[in-house]
Amino acid sequence: MNARHCPVSLVVCITNQTSTSSPELLWEREVAVLFSSREFAVLRVVALGAVQDGTVVTIRAGNDENCCAEIRNNSAVMKNQVAKFNDLRFVGRSGRGKSFLLTITISTTPPQVATYSKAIKVTVDGPREPRSKSRE
Numbered sequence: 001m002n003a004r005h006c007p008v009s010l011v012v013c014i015t016n017q018t019s020t021s022s023p024e025l026l027w028e029r030e031v032a033v034l035f036s037s038r039e040f041a042v043l044r045v046v047a048l049g050a051v052q053d054g055t056v057v058t059i060r061a062g063n064d065e066n067c068c069a070e071i072r073n074n075s076a077v078m079k080n081q082v083a084k085f086n087d088l089r090f091v092g093r094s095g096r097g098k099s100f101l102l103t104i105t106i107s108t109t110p111p112q113v114a115t116y117s118k119a120i121k122v123t124v125d126g127p128r129e130p131r132s133k134s135r136e
Contacts, residue, residue: 012074022114033100043085045104049080049112056107057083061100061119069078086091 045057055078061069070091076083083106099118106112 005131022112043088045076045083045085045106047079047081047083047106047112049077050109051081051106051112053077053079054081057106058107059085059088060103060105062103063098065102 016119026033043059046061057069057078059074061071063069072089072091073085076085102116102119104114105114
């Protein structure tokens with residue numbers, strides 16, 4: 001991914017790039033192992049501005065039904081302008097097939113916060129439809 005060609009610099013990259021809210025960050029996802037193993041792909045937050053090594057980056061997710069989904073491994077440390085999230089996972093009843101607002105917080109002074117709306121949770125076996133409310 002080449003940041004020079006991005007109109008907005010916070011980007012979600014799954015198969016293509018989608019712009020979001022912050023002019024100082026890139027968001028990318030490697031998908032090579034997403035469906036081929038039981039582990040999720042590495043997620044990266046790339047800072048275009050100056051962020052010191054060792055700065056903590058946190059990801060949170062929520063929607064109308066669950067304002068703060070429980071996420072495991074949702075913090076990473078910035079190194080060479082990149083924070084890598086290994087094995088990021090939703091825990092418990094976090095909303096099958098629902099869209100989320102992702103919030104990325106970089107613990108600088110002042111904090112840098114970026115959001116990505118309408119993110120869909122994807123499981124290791126692929127996207128899932130919401131369960132129907134009535135069982136037949």
